[in-house]
Amino acid sequence: MGRTILPNFDENNEPLSSRITTGLHKIGLAMKQQAWQQANEEGVSATQGQIVAALATHGALTGSELSQRLGVTLPTISDSVRVLVDKKLVTKSPDARHPRASLLTLTRRGAQLGARARSWPEFMAAAVADLTAEEQRAFFSGVVKMVRMLQEQGLVPLSGMCVTCTHFRPNVRTGAAPHQCAFVNAPLANDQVRLDCPEHELAAEVTRTELWKQFLRPA
Ligand code: SF4
Known part of the structure; x- marks a missing residue:
């Protein structure tokens, strides 16, 4: 009987760095999918969910501060905040530090949603704990x-x-x-x-x- 020739993974496989990138891509897709699904169940967009989670974590912030913290453009933040204000999840008030800026604060219902939104990435915790x-x-x-x-x-x-x-x-x-x-x-x-x-x-x-x-x- 002929000898079985085992595949040479070092020669045939992608480099480790490429496989790490592929793995991160898969994790990123899972996080995006989860964020989208959980936001959808709450009746908000993923960006609106990120905003209420950030306000729940850091307290009142301006649109520019949210933009910097979340890495989302200011126009996108402004659009999302407009919807959150309409939904009575966020209120705007003058910011004593910057006369031309508004401070965004969660309403009581917004704070409840923010607390839930903060826990959305926790589905990853079990995988990390492993x-x-x-x-x-x-x-x-x-x-x-x-x-x-x-x-x-x-x-x-x-x-x-x-x-x-x-x-x-x-x-x-x-x-x-x-x-x-x-x-x-x-x-x-x-x-x-x-x-x-x-x-x-x-x-x-x-x-x-x-x-x-x-x-x-x-x-
Ligand atoms: S980010 Fe700055 S303030 Fe916060 S723990 Fe690190 S060194 Fe301290």
């Missing part, structure tokens, strides 16, 4: 680097991440928690770095570049 602690740490490290790279390309909003924050002090010591948040004056481990911090204050571009270099270069 990873070992080591896999989660490696995955998180990769996610931080990818999000930072996409921020550089202008494809992901700059807000929320420690590595772009004026309060972040990367690799100021050795050990398990090498970073420091100067805002709360507390140490941070690599897997405690935040991606959506409400206290985030965007550092200047030159500082962001330096922060990233220091973050990648352990003390």
Whole structure:
């Protein structure tokens, strides 16, 4: 009987980087589909769902602040806000900080929807929880680097991440928690770095570049 020749996956398979991209694409499709379906069940669009979730997380915001946080154009935000105001889910009031801007606040019904909308991505939590602690740490490290790279390309909003924050002090010591948040004056481990911090204050571009270099270069 002839010897079975096993396929050579290294030669015939796509490179690992391509397969990771394919996997991320599949995850992205699932997230989009879930967001669309859950928003549809609530009688709003996916963007309107994102807006009420952001207002539930961060409190009152202007249209420009929403646009920056969500990475959605201002005209799209304005259209969605108009519908949310008509549905009595959001109210507008003058913003004391910017005389020409309006502050968007959730109504009681809007806050209830916002709380539900915040939990829409949680269907992913079970899949993530299935990873070992080591896999989660490696995955998180990769996610931080990818999000930072996409921020550089202008494809992901700059807000929320420690590595772009004026309060972040990367690799100021050795050990398990090498970073420091100067805002709360507390140490941070690599897997405690935040991606959506409400206290985030965007550092200047030159500082962001330096922060990233220091973050990648352990003390
Ligand atoms: S304020 Fe938030 S984003 Fe900034 S360093 Fe502290 S934890 Fe990170």
